[in-house]
Amino acid sequence: MSLALDAITFKYRGTTRPILAEISLEVPSGTSVALMAPSGAGKSTLLSIAGLLLAPDSGSVAINGTRRSVRDGPVLLGKEVGWILQSVNLLARRSALDNVALPRLARGARRRNELSHAEELLGAVGLHGDLQRPARKYSGGEAQRIGVARALMSSPAVLIADEPTANLDLATARDVARALFGAARERTALLIATHDEAIASMADRVITLETSAAL
Ligand SMILES: Nc1ncnc2c1ncn2[C@@H]1O[C@H](COP(=O)(O)OP(=O)(O)OP(=O)(O)O)[C@@H](O)[C@H]1O
Numbered sequence: 081m082s083l084a085l086d087a088i089t090f091k092y093r094g095t096t097r098p099i100l101a102e103i104s105l106e107v108p109s110g111t112s113v114a115l116m117a118p119s120g121a122g123k124s125t126l127l128s129i130a131g132l133l134l135a136p137d138s139g140s141v142a143i144n145g146t147r148r149s150v151r152d153g154p155v156l157l158g159k160e161v162g163w164i165l166q167s168v169n170l171l172a173r174r175s176a177l178d179n180v181a182l183p184r185l186a187r188g189a190r191r192r193n194e195l196s197h198a199e200e201l202l203g204a205v206g207l208h209g210d211l212q213r214p215a216r217k218y219s220g221g222e223a224q225r226i227g228v229a230r231a232l233m234s235s236p237a238v239l240i241a242d243e244p245t246a247n248l249d250l251a252t253a254r255d256v257a258r259a260l261f262g263a264a265r266e267r268t269a270l271l272i273a274t275h276d277e278a279i280a281s282m283a284d285r286v287i288t289l290e291t292s293a294a295l
Pocket residue numbers: 092093099117118119120121122123124125126294
């Protein structure tokens with residue numbers, strides 16, 4: 081079991097009722113779960129808890145069977161836990177290959193191996209050809225694909241995607257999502273929040289959060 085949330089309850093300070101109450105879900109390795117909910121229902125909050133950025137009031141998070149807390153977050157972030165957000169923040173002047181490989185190179189990995197792994201992952205998300213072009217020359221959809229490859233570079237046990245296609249037009253968003261699901265399959269446990277039903281339907285399972293009257 082790669083990601084397991086058990087009875088997560090969370091309330092923001094100053095609010096009266098929990099935004100999340102007793103939420104449990106499991107994302108086995110190699111599978112995906114899409115989280116859908118109306119705006120404000122707590123998707124990002126739940127993702128932050130799953131990604132060890134925010135401590136729940138009660139309940140637990142386990143990654144690969146080991147219970148983890150926010151204290152583990154800084155160590156596991158970008159390694160066992162990968163993130164993909166709405167904006168991808170690439171290094172504009174560095175190549176697509178460098179953007180994907182740099183986090184690993186910065187940790188002392190061997191350049192040749194890492195560049196070849198980066199090329200394989202960029203291929204898995206549909207980017208082929210000249211990967212030496214600076215990142216600023218890629219379109220929004222292509223940049224987000226580079227972000228997906230970058231997040232997969234450290235072979236994270238868990239990949240958390242918070243509305244990763246929200247800044248793209250509908251057709252591009254769905255293409256990028258297809259690439260994301262394809263590349264993540266068999267590599268990681270993917271938990272993705274989205275408002276787009278077509279994207280959610282690409283996941284192995286869809287979970288809908290009910291709106292909580294938190295405030
Ligand atoms: N730091 C905070 N302090 C107090 N309330 C917060 C804080 N962050 C978020 N909230 C509130 O908690 C609720 C859930 O927010 P969250 O961002 O998790 O929702 P969401 O489902 O991801 O929404 P969206 O789809 O619009 O991104 C919202 O009502 C939000 O205003």
